[in-house]
Amino acid sequence: MLDIKWIRENADVLDSALAKRGAGPLSASLIALDERRRTILQSLQDMQSRRNAASKEIGAAMAQKNSELADRLKAEVAELKTTLPAAEEESRRIEAELTDALSRIPNAPLDDVPVGADESANVVTRVVGAKPTWNHKPLEHFEIGEALGLMDFEGAARIAGSRFTILKGQLARLERALGQFMLDLHTGEHGYIEVQPPLLVRDDAMYGTGQLPKFTDDLFRTTDGRWLIPTAEVPLTNMVREQILDGEKLPLRFTALTPCFRSEAGSAGRDTRGMLRQHQFNKVELVSITDAESALDEHERMTACAEEVLKRLGLHYRVMTLCTGDMGFSARKTYDLEVWLPGQDAYREISSCSVCGDFQGRRMNARYRGKEEKGTKFAHTLNGSGSGVALGRALIAVIENYLNEDGSITVPDALIAYMGGLRRIEKAA
Template structure:
């Protein structure tokens, strides 16, 4: 969430940033809502001041035995008391209207973010590895998995409907191995603290990381009012909600391997075959909490941590800087890591690493205290995938496909596979 004081001081900067994102200018609307809020607050303060003053005047009038004036003042105080509940309600509504409007305004991109409309305007940062060259044809993961006999979409549809997958046998183990490999790498080598956190959260947690109120259609809600997390970013980031941290304890780095749940409301007709776009999928999430000075450098570090996973798996990928029109709601800058999928003959996103500045911290009221400073500052938050396990499974299947339809297990995963070096068709 952006600071309304900053918006009042920098309306042109906000509108220019929104223009770069492909959004309409909002500064005037927000300032008008803030003017209404201020007017209502002033009105209520004036009423309270007059009530207090009149109460004192009643005592003075009684002391002077001026009964007529005392009764008139009592009537005035009574009238103010009668009208104050309506004024207090008006204040609550004005505050809520402004907060709701502010909660829907996207973050301000950093100056070095490329300006563009959509993914076609993203800029390649670097490319790692080379596309595999084979004598046999490439296949898509669902062709490979079904031919092996370990990937079943029909049974998944019978259980849960579309956009679900059942994996069995060595393919299920390979998915588990990928998640464990990611978690071990990030905790044992990259300094992240492993967290086991809830998969269901309250409204405030979703609001804190920006999923609510704007993206309610993308979420699943339980019958008792909780939300299934669309990413562990929600729980990991909210670990510091409403807390005051000491600067010398920063950065905090958290990771979690959890299921994620997404309705995919806006993806009708896209990636309907296979397991690229699922309602439920595993993801290894990375979250960092830093001070204001360290967040940009932490963004580079986090992205390198995610890239390490793909490098060790021997997968070809590229990292791109998202343009202003393709960047997420809460981000100031985002790197997408796109892995090469031979079956699709294209790159697909497997990780997205974003620095959010203090955007989420303002929503969560998460602050830190500097060593020699009395004033508190909002922390900076970052999040990224380290990586999406299902998409990584797809990449391994398609890139390690053999001519006979089997899949070679990447060397780095062998310790997790119980001696299995190759996945061959079920017998």
């Protein structure tokens, strides 16, 4: 969330940032709403002060036996007691209206983020490796998985409906191996702390990372009012909510392997075949909590950590800098890692690493205090969705890139130990 004080002082900057994201100007309406809030608050404070003063004056008037003045003051206090609740309610209403308006404004992109309306304006930052070449025809992951008898979409649909998958046998183990490999890499070599967080969270946690109120339709809600997490970014980032952190101990780095749940409300008709876009999927998440000065360096470091996963799996990929129109709501800058999928003859996003500035820290009221500093500042947050690599998409990439001519799948060297020494996945007996 953006600070209304900053908006008042940087109205043109805000409107320029919104224009880059394809939105109209909002500074004038926000400042006008804030003026109303300030006027009502001042009026409320004046009435409260007058009530308190008049109450004291009543005592003085009665001590002087001036009953006429005392009665007049009592009438004034009685009237204030009648009007104050309405003024207090109006103050709360305006405060809530302003907070809601501010909560719906996307984060301001950094100056070096390319400007564009959609993914066509994204910029290739670097390309790693080369596309594989074979003598046999590439196939899509669902063709390979079903032929092996280890991937069942019809069975999943009978149980849960569309956009679910059943993995069996060695494909189920391969996805588990991918998750364990990523966790071991990030905790053992990259300095992240493994966490097993709640999968159900409250409204304020979803609000803190920016899922609420804007993206309600993309979420699943339980009967008791909590939310199934769409990403472990939500509980991991909210671990520092409403805290004052020791700046000397930053950055904090967390990782988690969790199921994630998304309604995919805005993806009707897209990626309906296979595992690319599911209601339920497993994902390894990276989250960093840091200070203002270190955030951009941490962004490069986090992206490198995610890239290392793909490098060790021997997958060809490219790093994209997302444009303003394709970037997430809370992000100031995002790198997407797009892996090559031979079956689709296309690059597909497998990981997304974003720096969010103090946007989420402000929403969570997460602060830090630097060495010898009296005041506090809002924490800066970063997230790497999917390692981050989404396990389902990593599984797709391995299946399609390691397909053999006979339909079997070679296990990447990095995963052999996690597969109990198995080097090839073949058709189920």
